[in-house]
Amino acid sequence: MCVINIPKSWFWHFYAVSVGWNGLLLVWHLNFIFHRQSFPSWLTGTVDILTGVPSIYSQVPQLSALLTQLMICIHSLRRLMECLFVSVFSDGAIHLVQYVFGLVYYVALGLTVLCSDRLGKGTGTLLSQLNCFHVAAVTLFIWASLMQHQSMILLARLRTGKSGAVETRTHRLPKGGWFDLVSCPHYFAELLIYISLSLVSGGLSLTWWLVVLYVLFNQALAAQLCHEFYIEKYESYPRYIKAFIPFVL
DSSP states (O other): OOOOEEEGGGGHHHHHHHHHHHHHHHHHHHHHHHHOOOOOHHHHHHHHHHHSOOGGGOOSOOHHHHHHHHHHHHHHHHHHHHHHHTOOOOSOEEEHHHHHHHHHHHHHHHHHHHHHHHHOOOOSOTGGGOOHHHHHHHHHHHHHHHHHHHHHHHHHHTTBOTTSOBOOOSOOOOOSGGGGTBSOHHHHHHHHHHHHHHHHTTTOOHHHHHHHHHHHHHHHHHHHHHHHHHHHHOTTOOTTOBSSSTTTO
């Protein structure tokens, strides 16, 4: 049986697709809000099918959906820049199925936001819809994004010299920052980012919590495997350091 693997360095493809697709959805959404220009008919039809709610019944733009789109675009753009200019990938690979799933995932994520907008209950102007959940979500999003960015920089420095040139692609033991508490703070930050996306809708969307649940299991598994690798390879690795969530897991 032929197994097709994709280099890990192609991770940037996921975020490029996300920036392109979700950025386009954001532009269409802004045009709808401020210029009353309709979404493309094929996209409107798709959302009609997914939600079971005809577009004529949803005339009020939802601040929650707009914030979520903006946060996804910012997150994807930052991760794209990190993949291209910060991260130093190993020579590892991922299966073709994982690669295709990753591409489809970010397309589906954008459609999820549009469905949330269609099913939203907000009324009035965008500013009048602002609430404490929006503020808390944006605050958590910014904090988690900074944590993840710091972690990606620390990981990259393990494989580069003082000049910034790549010296090795092998695994080294990360230290400093949140690495003093968990083996994979960048995975923990990813979970927090998705929790912030769920909080934008007031934490009441089952669909978004299912997305969070997927991210939890996905990132927790990856973190546990990495944690076990560190313990096996480095005898002096501190036992108080958790794999994924500080002081918990």
